[in-house]
Amino acid sequence: MPGAIIGGIIIGVGEKVAEVYLGPIVGGAIENWFAYMLALAFLLFRPQGLFGERIIERV
Numbered sequence: 001m002p003g004a005i006i007g008g009i010i011i012g013v014g015e016k017v018a019e020v021y022l023g024p025i026v027g028g029a030i031e032n033w034f035a036y037m038l039a040l041a042f043l044l045f046r047p048q049g050l051f052g053e054r055i056i057e058r059v
Contacts, residue, residue: 003050011035 018034048054 003052007050011038014038 015031015034018030019028023030046052
Protein backbone atom coordinates (compact mmCIF):
# COMPACT_ATOMS: atom_id res chain seq x y z
CA MET A 1 0.00 0.00 0.00
CA PRO A 2 2.73 2.56 0.79
CA GLY A 3 4.34 1.87 -2.59
CA ALA A 4 1.11 2.73 -4.41
CA ILE A 5 0.75 6.00 -2.51
CA ILE A 6 4.35 7.06 -3.10
CA GLY A 7 4.10 5.92 -6.73
CA GLY A 8 1.02 8.07 -7.26
CA ILE A 9 2.78 11.08 -5.84
CA ILE A 10 5.81 10.43 -8.08
CA ILE A 11 3.59 10.13 -11.16
CA GLY A 12 1.62 13.30 -10.33
CA VAL A 13 4.64 15.45 -9.60
CA GLY A 14 6.54 13.98 -12.54
CA GLU A 15 3.73 14.81 -14.97
CA LYS A 16 3.57 18.43 -13.89
CA VAL A 17 7.34 18.92 -13.87
CA ALA A 18 7.64 17.28 -17.30
CA GLU A 19 4.84 19.47 -18.65
CA VAL A 20 6.64 22.60 -17.49
CA TYR A 21 10.15 21.68 -18.65
CA LEU A 22 9.63 19.20 -21.52
CA GLY A 23 6.23 20.40 -22.75
CA PRO A 24 7.52 23.28 -24.87
CA ILE A 25 10.26 21.08 -26.36
CA VAL A 26 7.93 18.28 -27.51
CA GLY A 27 5.00 20.55 -28.34
CA GLY A 28 2.78 19.99 -25.30
CA ALA A 29 0.36 17.17 -24.42
CA ILE A 30 3.10 15.33 -22.55
CA GLU A 31 0.71 14.51 -19.69
CA ASN A 32 -1.10 12.00 -21.91
CA TRP A 33 1.85 9.62 -22.24
CA PHE A 34 4.40 10.62 -19.58
CA ALA A 35 2.94 8.36 -16.86
CA TYR A 36 3.22 5.32 -19.13
CA MET A 37 6.82 6.06 -20.07
CA LEU A 38 7.74 6.69 -16.43
CA ALA A 39 6.12 3.41 -15.34
CA LEU A 40 7.85 1.50 -18.14
CA ALA A 41 11.25 2.96 -17.26
CA PHE A 42 10.68 2.27 -13.56
CA LEU A 43 9.69 -1.37 -14.17
CA LEU A 44 12.81 -1.94 -16.24
CA PHE A 45 14.97 -1.11 -13.21
CA ARG A 46 12.73 -2.21 -10.32
CA PRO A 47 10.42 -5.03 -11.52
CA GLN A 48 9.68 -6.13 -7.93
CA GLY A 49 8.06 -2.78 -7.11
CA LEU A 50 8.94 0.34 -5.23
CA PHE A 51 9.39 -1.27 -1.80
CA GLY A 52 9.45 -4.90 -2.91
CA GLU A 53 12.16 -7.33 -1.90
CA ARG A 54 14.56 -8.73 -4.43
CA ILE A 55 13.71 -12.35 -5.20
CA ILE A 56 16.68 -14.67 -5.13
CA GLU A 57 16.19 -17.79 -7.20
CA ARG A 58 18.27 -20.78 -6.21
CA VAL A 59 18.87 -23.56 -8.66
